[in-house]
Amino acid sequence: MSAALAETIARDAADGRAGEYDLAGFGEAWVDALVEAAFATPTRAKGGFYASCKFIVGGGKKTRAKYDDEVVKHLTAALRARGFEDDRGASACEACQGTYKYQHDTDKDLKYLHVFPRVTHEAEGGEAAAAAGGTQSPEYRACACDLEEFERLVEMYCPSFSQKRALLRRMKVMEHALGALEQKVIAMESLNDREQTMYDSMVEVAAKIEFLQQALDDMIKKGRLTKGEQGEIVEDLELKLEDLNLMVNEANEEGKPKRAEMLESKKEIVVKKIDSVRAKPPIVYTVPHERELLDLKKELNSLKKIAAQSKGKLMSGADAAKCANIPKLEERIANLENSEEKGWYEDECRALLFPPVAEKKAPAKAKASGAKTNSGWLTKAAKGGSRGGGGSAKASSTRGPSNPFAMLGDD
Template sequence: MASGLAGKIRRATESDEFDLSGYDQARCNELAKAAFSEPMALKEMVRLSFVVGGGKLVRQKYSDDLPKHFCSALTLIGFQEDNSATVEQGSAGKFKFHHDTNKNLKFVHVFPKLSAEVRTEAAGEEEAAEEPAATPAELLLRSDDAEFLRLVQAQVVTYGEKKKLLEILKQRISDLEAIEAKMARLERVEASEEALFNDVGAEELKEKKKVVEGEMKAMVDAGRLTAAEKADFLEQLEGKVSQANAEIQKAQQDGKAKKVQARTVHRTLAANRVFRDVQALQQQLEILQNTKAAVKEAEPAPLPPLKHGAKIRELRLNLGLTRLGERPEIEEAVTELERRAKGWLESDEVFQERLEAQSAPGRVRGLLTG
């Protein structure tokens, strides 16, 4: 059993850092062989980082050749140098040199080989848990009332996202009503339909639909539509105005016809109902026209800021100024932060716009997007 530093490395269960001050070629060879010649029993990949040099304050502790010595020792036991290696099973048996300019330290990051039994066990666990994780839409549909509102306000930020959520709710309600109709007709229901029917009920979804419609109306009333959302909203509103005008015209024509034909009490009542319908349609049209005027007059709202936006901007700036060997880790961090920043139902196009808007103007912007 390995002892000393090698033993400590072998016992690691998560990413860790070790110091190789005072190590020469012989000690590096001995350590690499004891620590890494045999695969490690880990369920997931880790990054084991070894300090092999640094700036003025620590330089005297490390030989100038230490990075070369340790990399050579790893190569002797079958490890490969790969600057793109990262914390994933595909990087097993690889290492890379990294000069961390922020810490002013030099590292060799080692990604150990994993034992076949552990890899098989991990794969088996993944297969056993084959049920896919719930999608954002499913999380929203299945959440209780309070959680739903919180998620909508935190994760479905833009008007466009709320509109997409509303469409999802409408479609699910329609699907459930169709399944219920099949059941009422004693028709055969597919297993997938039965599973859908036994999930979230239509009445609960209708309440969620009201919440989303309320949130969307609040955004319109507050003038919080972006330029693209405003244009889309006005286009839809124009269609509703045209439809309302057509319905009013048809109702008025029907009313005139019924008035001419009114020879009995029954026909007179029918004509009066048409008149009331026309009044209701005219009131609806007035609301639509007022909304249209208000939205037209309002200035487009800016795109909502990104979560973690400042950190993403900082990392992107560092990426533009960093040497090639140090870029993979920064790129990995940027990718992860961007994944967290994207809205649950946000389109790639809108998210890209928000990323670009997050970038600073002028020369720095060029660095960030170049």
Template sequence: ASIRSSLESSTFDLSGHDATSIQSITHDAFSTPFPPLDQMIRITFVVGAGKLSRQKYDAKAMQILTAALRELDYVEDRGAGCSFDCAGCFKTQHDTGKNLFTVVVFPKVSGGGNASNNASGDANEEEEPLLPTNSPGYKIAVCSISTFQSLLSSQCPTYAQKRKCMECIEGLVELLQSIENKLMGGHPLDSAEQSLYDEIGELKEKLAYTQKEAAKHVDEGLLTVQEKEMLVEMNQKRIATLMKEKSSAAVAEKLKKALARKEYLQCLTDEKLSSLSSTYPPSLRHEGKLTPLRKKLLPLLALEGKAKGGFLTLAETRALTEKEEIESEIEHLEEASYGWFEEEDAFEERLQKSRDKFNAKYAKKSGGKASAKKTSSAGRSGGGGNSVNKWVLPGQKQKGGWETAGGKKSSAKGKGGSVFSAMMLDDSSSDED
């Protein structure tokens, strides 16, 4: 009842609700249109969180909620905003700052809403941008080539991340082409399209630079075993495709290069790649800040152990009050070291490597191990596991908030996408740049 009585945008937490409860809540709230509203509202459902709170939510809460909405003829629209034009739409989001997964619903409204207030409602609330302004995709799209080169080095330090960055840029190229096609067809751009069109630039140069930097990893053998396996699979598909093409000098030359790459990859044995583990993958982005904090934490851990066996002095008690603050800062810096397009498993491996390296050097001397609380920087990954929903990249088959060349919004029911969610995610580590 509280959902249907909402007169302004509201948030509802679905922690503790099972599949049956979520389906019932969705049906009760959205099976019939809301009463007339002066302006469109958004109903936000929190359906998941990071590892600290993940157990509070049904593992398939997002999937269950979105499926229930589709059964009620709600349509997924990545660009939906607080406008009566978006009534009957929903979208999934990930707030990496709070590490929460949400589903935002724009309810159907009786009579299509208060038309007299529709324009004012749109004016009062700014139209949502095509790409969140603090997301990796937006930053890549609008930054200068020199800034991009710096960001690629710090935010995409591995081969796998650079490959995903290339896919992100290719998606941006398709988005730009779609906007230009709309202009060529004589259709005006909406404010979100116009804003991005005015800011986006140098995509071909950024793509070429990323391709060159990714190639360096291969040429220099700076790969993990998993990255090599990915390259071997790509190479096999490349050779199979070329073998099916009509014979020509150009095809023969391409096949020659592909076979040479196959031979080179065979020389990169797992043992050889494992021997580089001390230098690749690279250390955490904020390793320099983490080390002194971890060192500062060590004596406090020892002091905490002493507290369990007896009384502490007043000075020791005061010192222990810093422990939680230091642990929180360590956790923050570890999470801020997550790459833009990094898989969760790959980051966890780098994080554990950082902790093990510190403990081997410092912890044995003090009899403790310094690290953040048993948490993980989950939620920032580009495609790890099923905990992060897949976002549809602009330019793919499923359209988002931008319109087609004909000026008509897609009405197809969204079914998610398979490209990298991180492009659209909020980059909460921006304050660490």
């Protein structure tokens, strides 16, 4: 039964399909065998496709009896044993390979575990490992530089918790790809040019990943998190607490008091982390040009509306003069949105980093168009005034966005 389902999963991935699989009747042994057969090694997938496996693991009164009460515990334990991580924000993309997340669909009254396996892309002629990150991508650049340069890049381009975590996810994919190449070398298999380039360029990847993980822990301890980041971390920790509760119950049922005691101590640490995150005031980022962008987009939408209403009609001279500015407005907006001041993965993390700006009248007259604007992010506590003054001389001498945390100090 496990082998047949694993073959179905493999066929779906090879054909580029995201499948849904019912685990009714599966016990611990079958679940472990399924995970071993389907996910112990990277899944062969259609070129450019990142597999997503949606397992039905339970449901309401009508379907509850079909499922082992502990199938979720067995499945997550088997996945963790093979290097998978719980990620509430995971999706079928390159950065989320090797993750899983739980979902309770109240509309269908079904419980799911979504698994996002690591993949190799057969359509790329065996080059999947080398293609884990393009050579121009931030993660490739981060993996290819030396450790000192890497730390500088992280400070410049990944100042926030969310950006660091996005980079960490991608670097873990790169690390896995590098491991696949190392296995080919050990097996005396030849590497193509693209794979050889990647294999030769990767430097101290494990040490860089360890540095990022430590940096994330430090940011949590020091409270350098936005309100959105705090909420996401608390959700992750609460899920971890649920997993620990399941493992404690399992240890007690198996008569392993020492293991149960060890797990209880881990639970206490998680609870303290949750309390610590909630207790600290969130920081707030503001970005340059944000108000200008809002005004420009509002003006652009207004002019486009005029142009649309005048389509097929003779436009007045005043309206024609106004609409002639549409290309200039679009160019200005594009320049601001694609500014080099923007850090890595900022767009991806925007919802967690920047709260929506309320539409309100400006309290003061806008600056003249030729006035110099502040570059980089500004950081302040959610409550109270700004922490510190402008950026340091060191920050101003480097390229890229200034580090907002330089204004927070080391407290």
